[in-house]
Amino acid sequence: MQYGGAPGGPAFPGQTQDPLYGYFAAVAGQDGQIDADELQRCLTQSGIAGGYKPFNLETCRLMVSMLDRDMSGKMGFNEFKELWAVLNGWRQHFISFDTDRSGTVDPQELQKALTTMGFRLSPQAVNSIAKRYSTNGKITFDDYIACCVKLRALTDSFRRRDTAQQGVVNFPYDDFIQCVMSV
Amino acid sequence: MAACSYRSPGAGPGLAAGAALPGQCFCGTVDKDRSGVISDTELQQALSNGEWATMFDRENKAGVNFSEFTGVWKYITDWQNVFRTYDRDNSGMIDKNELKQALSGFGYRLSDQFHDILIRKFDRQGRGQIAFDDFIQGCIVLQRLTDIFRRYDTDQDGWIQVSYEQYLSMVFSIV
Numbered sequence: 483m484q485y486g487g488a489p490g491g492p493a494f495p496g497q498t499q500d501p502l503y504g505y506f507a508a509v510a511g512q513d514g515q516i517d518a519d520e521l522q523r524c525l526t527q528s529g530i531a532g533g534y535k536p537f538n539l540e541t542c543r544l545m546v547s548m549l550d551r552d553m554s555g556k557m558g559f560n561e562f563k564e565l566w567a568v569l570n571g572w573r574q575h576f577i578s579f580d581t582d583r584s585g586t587v588d589p590q591e592l593q594k595a596l597t598t599m600g601f602r603l604s605p606q607a608v609n610s611i612a613k614r615y616s617t618n619g620k621i622t623f624d625d626y627i628a629c630c631v632k633l634r635a636l637t638d639s640f641r642r643r644d645t646a647q648q649g650v651v652n653f654p655y656d657d658f659i660q661c662v663m664s665v
Numbered sequence: 666m667a668a669c670s671y672r673s674p675g676a677g678p679g680l681a682a683g684a685a686l687p688g689q690c691f692c693g694t695v696d697k698d699r700s701g702v703i704s705d706t707e708l709q710q711a712l713s714n715g716e717w718a719t720m721f722d723r724e725n726k727a728g729v730n731f732s733e734f735t736g737v738w739k740y741i742t743d744w745q746n747v748f749r750t751y752d753r754d755n756s757g758m759i760d761k762n763e764l765k766q767a768l769s770g771f772g773y774r775l776s777d778q779f780h781d782i783l784i785r786k787f788d789r790q791g792r793g794q795i796a797f798d799d800f801i802q803g804c805i806v807l808q809r810l811t812d813i814f815r816r817y818d819t820d821q822d823g824w825i826q827v828s829y830e831q832y833l834s835m836v837f838s839i840v
Contacts (some may be wrong), residue, residue: 659807
């Protein structure tokens with residue numbers, strides 16, 4: 483593998499020594515960007531999911547769109563690094579709640595997890611989220627990650643519009659639909 | 666067929682009255698004789714999308730019973746007709762222009778870039794065009810989002826004011 487001469491090559495000193503770059507470069511094409519498929523492979527190879535099952539493709543699509551600021555449908559290495567750090571944090575979090583190492587948490591544990599992540603949500607809001615993501619009353623690691631990605635993306639889109647920081651936003655129809663569909 | 670009658674006054678973006686989408690009305694019409702309008706492959710393709718069970722599960726029991734399933738059958742036939750209407754070049758896929766025509770035919774008035782977003786979100790095959798089952802899912806999500814927007818838009822001016830929590834609850838109940 484040619485690190486030095488690769489297209490989309492090192493963006494900062496020491497990047498080529500970054501072990502993450504190895505995983506990234508192994509799947510990235512000529513453009514130095516990865517799409518959801520490649521991300522799935524990358525994450526699986528890197529073992530970020532730890533003992534848990536690797537992410538399904540839909541979750542990977544969500545992750546790409548979470549960081550896809552230029553709407554290209556792909557992510558570059560810097561975004562990948564950002565994603566990695568975030569995923570690690572979320573995984574640590576999940577582990578702390580999955581005390582029996584079953585690979586799943588129940589809705590109450592999800593609520594606690596979201597609260598400690600800093601999301602201030604009413605029990606009803608958490609309930610509708612938990613219902614959306616549970617299978618047989620439990621939430622798997624993959625679904626938990628999908629939930630966190632969506633929460634983060636939606637929170638970002640809300641915050642960007644809440645310029646007065648009042649916790650309230652006025653949405654016109656078109657913008658509302660676009661916001662939700664972009665997640 | 667159920668009509669989606671959200672209307673915003675003036676020339677603003679929104680959904681004109683009288684728009685019609687295949688209804689989610691399970692009146693008990695059962696097409697058990699497998700008339701051949703839907704082939705096995707088409708049905709399998711339509712049902713391969715895991716969202717179907719959620720969409721038709723009226724009682725939140727994480728599955729569909731037989732009578733709900735027969736409703737699915739009719740529903741798919743209706744959608745198949747819609748799809749054929751708008752797949753003007755008979756490619757079996759709906760491209761961006763056909764999608765724009767379909768949505769404006771349903772009465773939606775949406776920005777040009779919205780269609781790119783919709784395709785990106787629902788194009789499961791990654792071809793920049795939308796297959797039959799993805800088209801259905803996209804239209805249904807759009808309809809449900811419009812419905813929920815309309816419920817909050819009490820003065821019908823095409824704007825809603827929502828708190829962070831309301832926003833999250835709205836979205837998570839649909840996508």
